[in-house]
Amino acid sequence: MTSRQTRTRDRSDRGIPEATVARLPVYLRALHSLQDRGVATVSSEELAVAAGVNSAKLRKDLSHLGSYGTRGVGYEVEYLVYQISRELGLTQDWVVAIIGVGNLGRALAGYGGFASRGFRVAGLLDADDEIVGEEISGLTVEHIDRLEDIIGERGVSIAVIATPAGAAQGVCDRVVASGVTSVLNFAPVVLSVPEGVDVRKVDLSIELQILAFHEQRKAGGPDEFDALDGAAPKAAAPPGPPPGATPTQYVEAVEA
Amino acid sequence: MTSRQTRTRDRSDRGIPEATVARLPVYLRALHSLQDRGVATVSSEELAVAAGVNSAKLRKDLSHLGSYGTRGVGYEVEYLVYQISRELGLTQDWVVAIIGVGNLGRALAGYGGFASRGFRVAGLLDADDEIVGEEISGLTVEHIDRLEDIIGERGVSIAVIATPAGAAQGVCDRVVASGVTSVLNFAPVVLSVPEGVDVRKVDLSIELQILAFHEQRKAGGPDEFDALDGAAPKAAAPPGPPPGATPTQYVEAVEA
DNA sequence: AATTGTGAAGATCTTCACAGCC
DNA sequence: GGCTGTGAAGATCTTCACAATT
Numbered sequence: 001m002t003s004r005q006t007r008t009r010d011r012s013d014r015g016i017p018e019a020t021v022a023r024l025p026v027y028l029r030a031l032h033s034l035q036d037r038g039v040a041t042v043s044s045e046e047l048a049v050a051a052g053v054n055s056a057k058l059r060k061d062l063s064h065l066g067s068y069g070t071r072g073v074g075y076e077v078e079y080l081v082y083q084i085s086r087e088l089g090l091t092q093d094w095v096v097a098i099i100g101v102g103n104l105g106r107a108l109a110g111y112g113g114f115a116s117r118g119f120r121v122a123g124l125l126d127a128d129d130e131i132v133g134e135e136i137s138g139l140t141v142e143h144i145d146r147l148e149d150i151i152g153e154r155g156v157s158i159a160v161i162a163t164p165a166g167a168a169q170g171v172c173d174r175v176v177a178s179g180v181t182s183v184l185n186f187a188p189v190v191l192s193v194p195e196g197v198d199v200r201k202v203d204l205s206i207e208l209q210i211l212a213f214h215e216q217r218k219a220g221g222p223d224e225f226d227a228l229d230g231a232a233p234k235a236a237a238p239p240g241p242p243p244g245a246t247p248t249q250y251v252e253a254v255e256a
Numbered sequence: 257m258t259s260r261q262t263r264t265r266d267r268s269d270r271g272i273p274e275a276t277v278a279r280l281p282v283y284l285r286a287l288h289s290l291q292d293r294g295v296a297t298v299s300s301e302e303l304a305v306a307a308g309v310n311s312a313k314l315r316k317d318l319s320h321l322g323s324y325g326t327r328g329v330g331y332e333v334e335y336l337v338y339q340i341s342r343e344l345g346l347t348q349d350w351v352v353a354i355i356g357v358g359n360l361g362r363a364l365a366g367y368g369g370f371a372s373r374g375f376r377v378a379g380l381l382d383a384d385d386e387i388v389g390e391e392i393s394g395l396t397v398e399h400i401d402r403l404e405d406i407i408g409e410r411g412v413s414i415a416v417i418a419t420p421a422g423a424a425q426g427v428c429d430r431v432v433a434s435g436v437t438s439v440l441n442f443a444p445v446v447l448s449v450p451e452g453v454d455v456r457k458v459d460l461s462i463e464l465q466i467l468a469f470h471e472q473r474k475a476g477g478p479d480e481f482d483a484l485d486g487a488a489p490k491a492a493a494p495p496g497p498p499p500g501a502t503p504t505q506y507v508e509a510v511e512a
Numbered sequence: 513a514a515t516t517g518t519g520a521a522g523a524t525c526t527t528c529a530c531a532g533c534c
Numbered sequence: 535g536g537c538t539g540t541g542a543a544g545a546t547c548t549t550c551a552c553a554a555t556t
Contacts, residue, residue, distance in 0.1 A: 019525055025465040029444060043537065052446040056527055056540095063539055071538045072534040088465050089472030096464070103366050107359035113444055113461035118468075158467055181474060182467040184460075188285060188369055190308040198470045200463050204440075205369035207456045208352070209281040209344050211414055211438040212374075214454045216345030218437060275547055299515065312518095312549055319517055327516040327555040 016087070020061040024084050026051045027058070031081045043074040090118045097123035097156045099171050100163035101131050101141050104186055108162060109137045122154045127167070144171070151178040158182045165189045172199075272343070276317040280340050282307045283314070287337045299330040346374045353379035353412045355427050356419030357387050357397050360442055364418060365393045378410045383423070400427070407434040414438045421445045428455075 030050035034042055044062075048055035062068060062075070065087050069075045085091055096119050098105050108114075109124055124141045126132055132143045142150065150156065159175040161168050161183060168187035175183065176197055183199045185191055191199050286306035290298055300318075304311035318324060318331070324339050325331045341347055352375050354361050364370075365380055381400045382388055388399045398406065406412065415431040417424050417439060424443035431439065432453055439455045441447055447455050 017524070021469050022462075022466055024469075025459075025462040026446070028465075030446070044539095045537085050446065052448070054527070056529090057525090059538060060526085060540075067539070069538050070534065071532070072536050074537070087469070089468040090465065092472075094464075094468050094471070103359075103363035107363045108460065110359050111460055114464065117461055117465065119461075119464050157471055158464065182471045184463055184467060190282070190286070190306070192308070196474075198467060200467055202458060202460065202463055203281075204364065204367060204458065205373055205375075206278075206281040207440055207458055208350075208370065208375050208414065209284075209346065209373065210278055211440060211454060211456055212345040212350050213277050213280075213343070215350070215413055215438045216348075218452070273546070300517095301515085310549070312551090313547090315515090315517060316548085323517070325516050328514045329556070330515065 016064045020064050021088075023051070023053065023057075023061055024088055026053075027061070028081065028084045028088070028090075031077055031084070034077050035081065039077055041074050042077055042080075044069070047075065093118050093120050094158055095120055095122045095154055095156045096158045096160060097121070097125060097150060097154075097175075098160045098162060099125045099144065099147070099175070100161060100167070100187075101126040101128075101134075101136065102162065102164075105162040106136055108160060108186075109139065119158070122156060123150045125150065127163075147171075147174055148178045151175060151180060156180060158184065160184045160186070161191075162186045272320045276320055277344075279307070279309065279313075279317055280344055282309075283317070284337065284340045284344070284346075287333055287340070290333050291337065295333055297330045298333055298336075300325070303331065349374050349376050350414055351376050351378045351410055351412045352414045352416060353377070353381060353406060353410075353431075354416045354418060355381045355400065355403070355431070356417060356423070356443075357382040357384075357390075357392065358418065358420075361418040362392055364416060364442075365395065375414070378412060379406045381406065383419075403427075403430055404434045407431060407436060412436060414440065416440045416442070417447075418442045 027047065030047060031042075033050065034047075044059045045055045048058040051058065059069075062080075065083055068080055068083050082091075096114065098108050098121060101109070101124050105124065105126070109121060114121060121137075121139065124136060124139050125144045125147055126141050127144045129143075132141050134141045151159075156175075157180060159172075159180045159182070161171055161175075163171055165187045168185065168189050169191060172183060172185070172191045172193065176193055181197045183191065183193070183197065185199055185201045186203075188203055188205060191201075193199055283303065286303060287298075289306065290303075300315045301311045304314040307314065315325075318336075321339055321343050324336055338347075352370065354364055354377060357365070357380050361380065361382070365377060370377060377393075377395065380392060380395050380397045381403055382397050383400045385399075388397050390397045407415075413436060415428075415436045415438070417427055417431075419427055421443045424441065424445050425447055428439060428441070428447045428449065432449055437453045439447065439449070439453065441455055441457045442459075444459055444461060447457075449455055
């Protein structure tokens with residue numbers, strides 16, 4: 001199969017663990033909020049509470065960026081904001097295109113959190129002629145036929161895919177062919193991309209399913225046979241057709 | 257501080273690792289897709305490819321549910337769909353309320369992925385009188401004053417918070433007080449909830465920031481001094497005011 | 513012959529607990 | 535005295551590789 005190794009990150013890799021990277025934006029938000037309240041200095045314990053993590057974890061995370069705190073005192077808020085922003089690459093602007101202007105695409109186009117953090121939406125694209133031409137949040141929706149031109153001309157470096165599931169892989173192939181190496185995918189499909197392209201996925205339905213799992217557990221595990229024997233959870237029914245009632249409908253709806 | 261331990265899951269805990277739970281919905285989607293194509297049996301390798309994971313991981317994940325495969329053959333698709341669905345609690349219906357009917361709330365209300373997987377949206381609530389009364393996806397938006405009644409009367413067990421950041425914690429407190437113990441939060445804040453309440457968070461801006469980090473790395477690390485000395489990355493500037501240019505604007509916009 | 517299920521090794525992530533510094 | 539930065543221990547997650555089973 002294709003190469004995999006060296007996943008943690010390219011070369012050079014000053015080695016910030018992925019788990020840490022995923023939390024830096026949370027710290028950043030908490031810091032901004034402190035800044036707004038005029039707080040100049042913060043301890044790891046305070047910031048950890050604001051960010052919803054353990055303070056040892058916070059300190060270790062920050063230690064990967066450098067030694068930016070002062071023992072006995074804490075961290076200077078403004079300075080830390082700057083360092084984290086720089087590490088995340090937010091001191092420069094990133095040009096984003098949103099592909100698929102349905103309900104979700106519109107919501108994304110109007111989302112204030114983009115602009116405020118150095119993400120500039122430079123294109124809204126859709127395949128539907130009804131939608132093309134419409135103005136949304138100050139941008140005119142363009143036809144997806146112009147995808148390659150738009151990406152090239154405007155220097156788009158992040159593509160947000162908010163199309164129906166069926167269209168997502170095709171769109172993804174096109175943006176990747178146009179040189180985009182970062183994709184945020186809202187369509188409920190697993191996108192396959194070449195080595196070197198980063199895909200992050202946001203899936204509303206998956207989040208709900210995870211909640212349902214825990215909710216069910218609170219109520220007392222999967223209804224039927226739970227702990228019959230103390231031994232290994234051997235099959236209570238052989239892998240023939242499902243036991244008891246038919247497994248409900250389970251239609252794969254087109255979703256989104 | 258408050259108790260923490262025993263986080264992995266309540267008591268009884270037939271012990272499905274959290275990482276596995278998070279992947280089960282992905283497998284389920286891949287299986288549905290196979291089902292649609294009329295596939296009756298699948299090997300771990302095939303399913304793994306469809307789900308975008310390593311096949312050993314897939315087998316280990318499934319082994320936590322039981323022994324539902326047949327050596328030398330593979331897994332029966334329909335049976336596996338049933339077992340995963342049951343484990344995730346999708347053989348019953350979950351009643352969902354969406355609070356905050358802005359762009360995002362509308363997108364969520366119209367999202368097909370909910371209904372098709374046993375999630376029934378039974379309420380759309382908003383504080384804005386302009387919006388209350390509007391009909392969206394077959395539901396009439398109700399006033400948030402009725403939150404407690406609606407949750408109680410309709411048996412809502414999962415609350416989706418899609419309000420502006422400032423309103424989220426207040427709404428969260430109210431849904432929790434009404435007995436909801438599962439919350440899906442789209443507002444860009446850390447919600448604090450009592451022990452026993454599950455919160456999952458979806459944050460668009462955070463995903464983009466993570467992408468930006470990797471994108472920047474591909475281009476060659478944070479612009480300035482990168483690897484100066486071979487020693488520890490000691491502070492290149494003391495924790496005084498930020499070095500060089502002012503750290504841009506960094507306004508904490510109201511977002512959403 | 514093919515494929516599952518799983519011990520064991522390895523990698524990554526979290527937490528503890530305390531030395532080191534202000 | 536207070537708080538950071540971090541080695542070391544512990545927990546969790548991933549991957550390998552192969553015995554078990556059909």
